[in-house]
Amino acid sequence: MGIGDKLSSFSNNVQEGVKSTTMTVLHISLRMITGFFVGMTLALIGQELIGYGTFALIFATIVxxxxIIKLLSQWSFAQILIFDLIVVLVGMLLRMYILVAP
Structure with missing residues:
Protein backbone atom coordinates (compact mmCIF):
# COMPACT_ATOMS: atom_id res chain seq x y z
CA MET A 1 0.00 0.00 0.00
CA GLY A 2 1.67 3.16 -1.21
CA ILE A 3 1.36 6.74 -0.12
CA GLY A 4 -1.17 7.43 -2.89
CA ASP A 5 -3.49 4.71 -1.61
CA LYS A 6 -3.21 5.98 1.96
CA LEU A 7 -3.94 9.55 0.85
CA SER A 8 -6.92 8.39 -1.21
CA SER A 9 -8.24 6.37 1.73
CA PHE A 10 -7.79 9.35 4.05
CA SER A 11 -9.63 11.71 1.69
CA ASN A 12 -12.49 9.22 1.32
CA ASN A 13 -12.78 8.94 5.12
CA VAL A 14 -12.84 12.74 5.44
CA GLN A 15 -15.55 13.01 2.78
CA GLU A 16 -17.69 10.37 4.49
CA GLY A 17 -17.22 12.08 7.86
CA VAL A 18 -18.24 15.47 6.48
CA LYS A 19 -21.26 13.94 4.75
CA SER A 20 -22.34 12.14 7.92
CA THR A 21 -21.89 15.24 10.07
CA THR A 22 -23.77 17.44 7.61
CA MET A 23 -26.71 15.04 7.47
CA THR A 24 -26.81 14.82 11.27
CA VAL A 25 -26.77 18.62 11.66
CA LEU A 26 -29.49 19.02 9.02
CA HIS A 27 -31.64 16.36 10.73
CA ILE A 28 -31.27 18.05 14.13
CA SER A 29 -31.97 21.48 12.62
CA LEU A 30 -35.09 20.25 10.84
CA ARG A 31 -36.39 18.66 14.06
CA MET A 32 -35.69 21.84 16.04
CA ILE A 33 -37.39 24.11 13.50
CA THR A 34 -40.42 21.82 13.34
CA GLY A 35 -40.59 21.60 17.12
CA PHE A 36 -40.25 25.36 17.53
CA PHE A 37 -43.07 26.19 15.11
CA VAL A 38 -45.43 23.55 16.50
CA GLY A 39 -44.56 24.56 20.07
CA MET A 40 -44.99 28.27 19.43
CA THR A 41 -48.30 27.68 17.66
CA LEU A 42 -49.72 25.55 20.47
CA ALA A 43 -48.38 27.94 23.12
CA LEU A 44 -49.98 30.93 21.39
CA ILE A 45 -53.29 29.06 21.14
CA GLY A 46 -53.05 28.25 24.85
CA GLN A 47 -52.20 31.85 25.68
CA GLU A 48 -55.26 33.12 23.81
CA LEU A 49 -57.57 30.54 25.40
CA ILE A 50 -56.28 30.71 28.97
CA GLY A 51 -54.53 34.07 29.02
CA TYR A 52 -51.30 33.09 30.73
CA GLY A 53 -48.18 35.29 30.75
CA THR A 54 -44.91 35.45 28.87
CA PHE A 55 -43.05 33.00 31.12
CA ALA A 56 -45.74 30.36 30.65
CA LEU A 57 -45.67 31.00 26.90
CA ILE A 58 -41.92 30.37 26.76
CA PHE A 59 -42.22 27.34 29.04
CA ALA A 60 -45.01 25.80 26.96
CA THR A 61 -43.05 26.43 23.76
CA ILE A 62 -39.93 24.73 25.15
CA VAL A 63 -41.86 21.75 26.53
CA ILE A 68 -41.62 17.07 19.20
CA ILE A 69 -37.82 16.73 18.95
CA LYS A 70 -37.95 13.49 20.95
CA LEU A 71 -40.88 12.20 18.88
CA LEU A 72 -39.17 12.95 15.56
CA SER A 73 -35.76 11.58 16.57
CA GLN A 74 -36.25 8.24 14.81
CA TRP A 75 -37.98 9.65 11.72
CA SER A 76 -36.28 10.20 8.37
CA PHE A 77 -36.16 13.48 6.44
CA ALA A 78 -39.07 12.45 4.26
CA GLN A 79 -41.23 11.50 7.24
CA ILE A 80 -40.49 14.80 8.98
CA LEU A 81 -41.29 16.78 5.83
CA ILE A 82 -44.59 14.89 5.43
CA PHE A 83 -45.36 15.65 9.09
CA ASP A 84 -44.60 19.33 8.41
CA LEU A 85 -46.91 19.28 5.40
CA ILE A 86 -49.74 17.76 7.44
CA VAL A 87 -49.22 20.31 10.24
CA VAL A 88 -49.31 23.20 7.73
CA LEU A 89 -52.48 21.84 6.14
CA VAL A 90 -54.18 21.48 9.53
CA GLY A 91 -53.10 25.03 10.37
CA MET A 92 -54.60 26.34 7.14
CA LEU A 93 -57.79 24.43 7.88
CA LEU A 94 -58.01 26.01 11.35
CA ARG A 95 -57.35 29.46 9.88
CA MET A 96 -60.12 28.94 7.35
CA TYR A 97 -62.48 27.83 10.12
CA ILE A 98 -61.66 30.93 12.17
CA LEU A 99 -62.22 33.25 9.22
CA VAL A 100 -65.54 31.64 8.22
CA ALA A 101 -66.97 31.20 11.73
CA PRO A 102 -69.30 34.01 12.82
Missing amino acids: VMAV
Whole structure:
Protein backbone atom coordinates (compact mmCIF):
# COMPACT_ATOMS: atom_id res chain seq x y z
CA MET A 1 0.00 0.00 0.00
CA GLY A 2 1.67 3.16 -1.21
CA ILE A 3 1.36 6.74 -0.12
CA GLY A 4 -1.17 7.43 -2.89
CA ASP A 5 -3.49 4.71 -1.61
CA LYS A 6 -3.21 5.98 1.96
CA LEU A 7 -3.94 9.55 0.85
CA SER A 8 -6.92 8.39 -1.21
CA SER A 9 -8.24 6.37 1.73
CA PHE A 10 -7.79 9.35 4.05
CA SER A 11 -9.63 11.71 1.69
CA ASN A 12 -12.49 9.22 1.32
CA ASN A 13 -12.78 8.94 5.12
CA VAL A 14 -12.84 12.74 5.44
CA GLN A 15 -15.55 13.01 2.78
CA GLU A 16 -17.69 10.37 4.49
CA GLY A 17 -17.22 12.08 7.86
CA VAL A 18 -18.24 15.47 6.48
CA LYS A 19 -21.26 13.94 4.75
CA SER A 20 -22.34 12.14 7.92
CA THR A 21 -21.89 15.24 10.07
CA THR A 22 -23.77 17.44 7.61
CA MET A 23 -26.71 15.04 7.47
CA THR A 24 -26.81 14.82 11.27
CA VAL A 25 -26.77 18.62 11.66
CA LEU A 26 -29.49 19.02 9.02
CA HIS A 27 -31.64 16.36 10.73
CA ILE A 28 -31.27 18.05 14.13
CA SER A 29 -31.97 21.48 12.62
CA LEU A 30 -35.09 20.25 10.84
CA ARG A 31 -36.39 18.66 14.06
CA MET A 32 -35.69 21.84 16.04
CA ILE A 33 -37.39 24.11 13.50
CA THR A 34 -40.42 21.82 13.34
CA GLY A 35 -40.59 21.60 17.12
CA PHE A 36 -40.25 25.36 17.53
CA PHE A 37 -43.07 26.19 15.11
CA VAL A 38 -45.43 23.55 16.50
CA GLY A 39 -44.56 24.56 20.07
CA MET A 40 -44.99 28.27 19.43
CA THR A 41 -48.30 27.68 17.66
CA LEU A 42 -49.72 25.55 20.47
CA ALA A 43 -48.38 27.94 23.12
CA LEU A 44 -49.98 30.93 21.39
CA ILE A 45 -53.29 29.06 21.14
CA GLY A 46 -53.05 28.25 24.85
CA GLN A 47 -52.20 31.85 25.68
CA GLU A 48 -55.26 33.12 23.81
CA LEU A 49 -57.57 30.54 25.40
CA ILE A 50 -56.28 30.71 28.97
CA GLY A 51 -54.53 34.07 29.02
CA TYR A 52 -51.30 33.09 30.73
CA GLY A 53 -48.18 35.29 30.75
CA THR A 54 -44.91 35.45 28.87
CA PHE A 55 -43.05 33.00 31.12
CA ALA A 56 -45.74 30.36 30.65
CA LEU A 57 -45.67 31.00 26.90
CA ILE A 58 -41.92 30.37 26.76
CA PHE A 59 -42.22 27.34 29.04
CA ALA A 60 -45.01 25.80 26.96
CA THR A 61 -43.05 26.43 23.76
CA ILE A 62 -39.93 24.73 25.15
CA VAL A 63 -41.86 21.75 26.53
CA VAL A 64 -43.74 21.12 23.27
CA MET A 65 -40.54 21.66 21.30
CA ALA A 66 -38.71 19.05 23.42
CA VAL A 67 -41.56 16.55 22.98
CA ILE A 68 -41.62 17.07 19.20
CA ILE A 69 -37.82 16.73 18.95
CA LYS A 70 -37.95 13.49 20.95
CA LEU A 71 -40.88 12.20 18.88
CA LEU A 72 -39.17 12.95 15.56
CA SER A 73 -35.76 11.58 16.57
CA GLN A 74 -36.25 8.24 14.81
CA TRP A 75 -37.98 9.65 11.72
CA SER A 76 -36.28 10.20 8.37
CA PHE A 77 -36.16 13.48 6.44
CA ALA A 78 -39.07 12.45 4.26
CA GLN A 79 -41.23 11.50 7.24
CA ILE A 80 -40.49 14.80 8.98
CA LEU A 81 -41.29 16.78 5.83
CA ILE A 82 -44.59 14.89 5.43
CA PHE A 83 -45.36 15.65 9.09
CA ASP A 84 -44.60 19.33 8.41
CA LEU A 85 -46.91 19.28 5.40
CA ILE A 86 -49.74 17.76 7.44
CA VAL A 87 -49.22 20.31 10.24
CA VAL A 88 -49.31 23.20 7.73
CA LEU A 89 -52.48 21.84 6.14
CA VAL A 90 -54.18 21.48 9.53
CA GLY A 91 -53.10 25.03 10.37
CA MET A 92 -54.60 26.34 7.14
CA LEU A 93 -57.79 24.43 7.88
CA LEU A 94 -58.01 26.01 11.35
CA ARG A 95 -57.35 29.46 9.88
CA MET A 96 -60.12 28.94 7.35
CA TYR A 97 -62.48 27.83 10.12
CA ILE A 98 -61.66 30.93 12.17
CA LEU A 99 -62.22 33.25 9.22
CA VAL A 100 -65.54 31.64 8.22
CA ALA A 101 -66.97 31.20 11.73
CA PRO A 102 -69.30 34.01 12.82
